[in-house]
Amino acid sequence: DGKYTVTLIEGDGIGPEISQSVKDIYSAANVPIKWETVDVTPRLKDGKTVIPDEAIESVNKNYVALKGPLATPVGKGHVSLNLTLRRTFNLFANVRPCRSIVGFKTPYDNVDTVLIRENTEGEYSGIEHVVVDGVVQSIKLITRDACERVLRFAFQHADAIGRKKVRAVHKATIMKMSDGLFLRTAHDVAKEFPHIEFDAELLDNTCLKMVTDPTPYNDKVLVMPNLYGDILSDMCAGLIGGLGLTPSGNIGDECSIFEAVHGSAPDIAGKQLANPTALLLSSIMMLQHMGLNEYAENIQQAIFKTIAEGKTITGDLGGSAKTYEYADAVIKALK
Ligand code: IPM
Ligand code: MN
Numbered sequence: 170d171g172k173y174t175v176t177l178i179e180g181d182g183i184g185p186e187i188s189q190s191v192k193d194i195y196s197a198a199n200v201p202i203k204w205e206t207v208d209v210t211p212r213l214k215d216g217k218t219v220i221p222d223e224a225i226e227s228v229n230k231n232y233v234a235l236k237g238p239l240a241t242p243v244g245k246g247h248v249s250l251n252l253t254l255r256r257t258f259n260l261f262a263n264v265r266p267c268r269s270i271v272g273f274k275t276p277y278d279n280v281d282t283v284l285i286r287e288n289t290e291g292e293y294s295g296i297e298h299v300v301v302d303g304v305v306q307s308i309k310l311i312t313r314d315a316c317e318r319v320l321r322f323a324f325q326h327a328d329a330i331g332r333k334k335v336r337a338v339h340k341a342t343i344m345k346m347s348d349g350l351f352l353r354t355a356h357d358v359a360k361e362f363p364h365i366e367f368d369a370e371l372l373d374n375t376c377l378k379m380v381t382d383p384t385p386y387n388d389k390v391l392v393m394p395n396l397y398g399d400i401l402s403d404m405c406a407g408l409i410g411g412l413g414l415t416p417s418g419n420i421g422d423e424c425s426i427f428e429a430v431h432g433s434a435p436d437i438a439g440k441q442l443a444n445p446t447a448l449l450l451s452s453i454m455m456l457q458h459m460g461l462n463e464y465a466e467n468i469q470q471a472i473f474k475t476i477a478e479g480k481t482i483t484g485d486l487g488g489s490a491k492t493y494e495y496a497d498a499v500i501k502a503l504k
Pocket of ligand 2: 399400403
C-alpha cells in the first residue's frame with residue numbers, strides 16, 4: 170500500500186501519551202508510515218531475561234524504530250533496556266543535535282551543536298568486578314574497530330549535513346591508552362576525508378568553552394567515546410532548554426532506533442502533562458533518515474511555530490496545555 174512500516178516502542182510512564190501525539194500528528198500530516206507497536210518488556214527465556222523475539226524481529230524487518238522512554242533501574246546490576254537495545258542491534262553511533270528553539274528562552278539563543286557519541290563500548294561495556302572488599306574495577310573497553318566506525322560515521326555525517334569540520338573530544342592526557350587509541354584512530358580516519366578539517370579538544374576544555382559561548386561549535390561535528398557523549402550531550406541539551414526538546418538517533422549498519430533521551434517521568438504519567446517534543450523531533454530525524462524530507466519539514470515547522478507562538482504549550486515550556494492540546498495545535502500549524 171505504498172507505506173513504510175516502522176516499529177514503535179512506546180515506552181514506560183509518559184511513553185504512551187507522547188507516542189499518541191506522534192501518531193496523531195503523523196496521520197494528520199499524511200505521513201506514509203504504518204506503525205507496528207511492540208512490547209520490549211523483558212521475558213524469561215531459557216532461564217535468562219531477554220527482549221521478546223517479536224520486538225527484535227520487528228526491528229530487523231522494518232530497519233527503523235521510534236522509541237519512547239524506558240525506565241532504567243539505578244545501581245541494580247547493569248541491565249538497562251535502553252542499552253540492551255543499542256547493543257542488540259549494534260547501533261554504534263548515537264547522533265544528538267541541539268538547536269536553539271525560538272520561543273523558548275535560555276541564556277543562549279544561537280546554539281546549533283551536533284554531537285556523535287560512540288554507542289557500544291567504553292565505560293558502557295558493563296565489565297565490572299570486585300577485586301577485594303572495598304576495591305572495584307569498572308573496565309573502559311575501547312577497540313580500534315568501534316572507534317573507526319563511529320569516527321568514519323562522524324565524517325560522513327558532517328558531509329551529509331554540510332559541515333566542514335569534525336572535532337574529536339577526548340581526555341587522552343589521562344586515559345592515555347583508551348582515549349589515545351580513539352585519538353590516533355581519529356587522525357587516521359581524518360585522512361580519508363581530506364576536504365573536512367579535523368582537530369581535537371580535551372573534554373574539560375570543551376565543557377568550559379561551550380558553556381561560555383557555544384557558537385564556535387555551530388559549524389562542527391563533535392565525536393567522542395561513549396560516556397563523554399552521554400554527559401556532554403546532556404550539557405548541550407541544557408543550553409537549549411533540556412531533554413524535553415532534544416532528539417536523538419541510534420544508527421547502525423542494519424537498522425536504526427530514534428529515541429527521546431528524557432526519562433519516563435512516572436510522576437506525571439497518564440495526566441496529559443508530558444511534552445512530546447523530544448519524541449517528535451526524534452521522529453523527524455527518523456523521517457530524514459528515511460528520505461521523507463517533505464514530511465519532516467512540514468511537521469518540524471509546525472512544532473517550531475507552535476512553540477514560538479507560545480499559546481498552546483505544555484507546562485515544562487511555561488504553558489498550561491495538555492499533551493493532546495499541544496499535539497492538536499501542531500496539527501493546526503501543518504501546511
Ligand atoms: C541516554 C541515557 C541512557 C545512557 C540511560 C537511560 C541508560 O542517559 O540515552 O543518554 O546512559 O546512555
Ligand atoms: Mn544520558
